[in-house]
Amino acid sequence: MNYDLDMKIRDKMKLSEEKSDYGKSVIEIKDLRKSFGDNHVLNGFNLTLKEGGNLVIMGKSGSGKSVMIKCIVGLVAPDSGSVKILGKEINNLNRKAMDELRLDIGFLFQGSALYDSMTVRENLEFPMRRHKKKLGVGKDTKPLVLEALENVGLAHTIDLMPSELSGGMKRRVALARTLILKPKVILYDEPTSGLDPITSKEIIELMHNVQKRYGTSSLIITHDVDCARVISDRMILLVDGINYAEGTYAELSKSTDPKVEAFFKN
Ligand SMILES: Nc1ncnc2c1ncn2[C@@H]1O[C@H](COP(=O)(O)OP(=O)(O)OP(=O)(O)O)[C@@H](O)[C@H]1O
Ligand SMILES: [Mg+2]
Numbered sequence: 001m002n003y004d005l006d007m008k009i010r011d012k013m014k015l016s017e018e019k020s021d022y023g024k025s026v027i028e029i030k031d032l033r034k035s036f037g038d039n040h041v042l043n044g045f046n047l048t049l050k051e052g053g054n055l056v057i058m059g060k061s062g063s064g065k066s067v068m069i070k071c072i073v074g075l076v077a078p079d080s081g082s083v084k085i086l087g088k089e090i091n092n093l094n095r096k097a098m099d100e101l102r103l104d105i106g107f108l109f110q111g112s113a114l115y116d117s118m119t120v121r122e123n124l125e126f127p128m129r130r131h132k133k134k135l136g137v138g139k140d141t142k143p144l145v146l147e148a149l150e151n152v153g154l155a156h157t158i159d160l161m162p163s164e165l166s167g168g169m170k171r172r173v174a175l176a177r178t179l180i181l182k183p184k185v186i187l188y189d190e191p192t193s194g195l196d197p198i199t200s201k202e203i204i205e206l207m208h209n210v211q212k213r214y215g216t217s218s219l220i221i222t223h224d225v226d227c228a229r230v231i232s233d234r235m236i237l238l239v240d241g242i243n244y245a246e247g248t249y250a251e252l253s254k255s256t257d258p259k260v261e262a263f264f265k266n
Contacts, residue, residue: 024050024051025048025049025050025051025084026049026050026051026053026085026086026184026185026217027047027048027049027072027083027084027085027185027217027219028047028048028049028082028083028084029045029046029047029048029068029071029072029081029082029083029084030046030081030082030084031044031045031046031080031081031082032044032045032046032068032071032078032080032081032082032083033045033078033079033080033081033241034064034067034068034071034076034078034079035079040241041063041064041067041241042064042067042068042071042078042081042241043240043241043242044081044241044242045064045068045081045238045241045242045243046243047068047219047236047243049185049217049218049219050217051217052211052215052217053217053218053233053234054211054217054218054220054231054232054233054234055218055219055220055232055233055234055235055236056220056221056222056227056228056231056232056234056235056236056249057219057220057221057222057235057236057238058221058222058223058228058235058236058237058238058263059221059223059237059238059239060223060239061223063238063239063240063241064238064241065189065221065238066110066189066221068238069107069187069189069219069221071083072085072090072105072187072219073102073105073107073187074090074098074102078091085101085104085105085185086101086104086184086185088101099130103131103181103183104183104184104185105183105184105185105186105187106178106179106181106183106185106186106187106216107178107186107187107189108174108175108178108186108187108188108189108191109174109189110189110190110193110221111190111194113174114162114170114173114174114177115162116161116162116163118161118162119158119159119160119161120149120154120157120158120159120160120161120162120165120173121142121145121158121159123162123173123177124145124148124149124173124176124177124180125141125145126177127177127180127181128141128144128180128181131181135181144180145158145180146158148176148177148179148180149173149176151176151179151206151209151210151213152172152173152175152176152179152206153172154169154172154173154176157169157173167194167195167199168195168196168199168202168203171191171195171199171203172203172206175191175203175206175207175210179210179214182214183216184215184216184217185216185217185218185219186207186210186216186217186218186219187218187219187221188207188218188219188220188221188222189221190221190222190223190224191203191204191207191220191222191227192204192222192224192227193222193223193224197226200224200226200227201230204227204230204231207220207231208231218231220232225263225264228249229249229253232248232249233248234246234247234248235247235248235249235252237252237259237260237263239259244259244260245257245259245260252264
């Protein structure tokens with residue numbers, strides 16, 4: 001049963017692989033540097049995410065994966081380097097332009113980061129409130145909220161509080177909250193961490209469904225080798241603040257470089 005699911009996912013992956021060979025870049029990072037005092041986290045990091053692609057970044061804890069993703073969405077200011085999203089250099093954008101661009105970038109935070117004091121429905125309405133006009137949403141947001149929840153199989157949780165959901169359900173609701181703005185690019189920070197293998201597979205399946213349905217491009221940070229194997233069409237290993245190694249899962253998992261091998265040993 002797990003094997004079937006795996007094959008289904010891999011078939012879908014082939015499609016996105018073919019697409020990503022030809023696609024244009026949706027995210028381009030060049031020579032990104034970021035230090036916190038003496039802690040030199042990113043030391044010239046580069047990345048290109050192609051349209052429709054599934055790029056996985058792996059790196060050990062504390063290596064700077066979340067800092068890198070936060071540089072992309074403007075939550076952390078880089079010391080130097082260039083970050084281009086959908087052709088726009090984010091260093092040159094004012095707040096309003098950055099806000100507009102954020103509509104096209106969904107960010108699934110590490111953990112689910114739902115608001116504990118709000119119902120599922122309110123959590124999903126939250127990102128829409130500033131963009132109602134642009135989204136063409138009237139007063140009644142319920143149909144959109146329901147559509148997003150249906151995408152993740154959780155329409156029945158609309159009036160529940162996050163504390164009433166399991167870890168896997170929270171992750172799905174967080175994904176629904178990201179989807180509600182119909183982003184062109186989704187950044188996933190550890191989408192499967194803390195979940196059991198079966199729930200992890202379901203989340204990966206969902207990520208694929210989202211990509212197929214909306215044609216999104218995905219940047220996925222994970223330390224889950226299974227997740228990387230199933231979902232990536234390209235991978236970057238982040239070591240010492242740089243792209244230590246880059247390639248497909250098949251290429252990297254065959255490497256005899258000890259630092260690369262370390263990622264694939266359980
Ligand atoms: N706002 C900040 N101020 C100071 N140091 C920070 C800040 N954010 C991150 N760091 C430091 O940057 C380094 C990289 O942190 P980051 O959160 O990117 O790691 P990570 O690769 O995402 O790890 P994990 O796999 O555990 O999530 C760490 O040493 C961390 O202490
Ligand atoms: Mg992190």
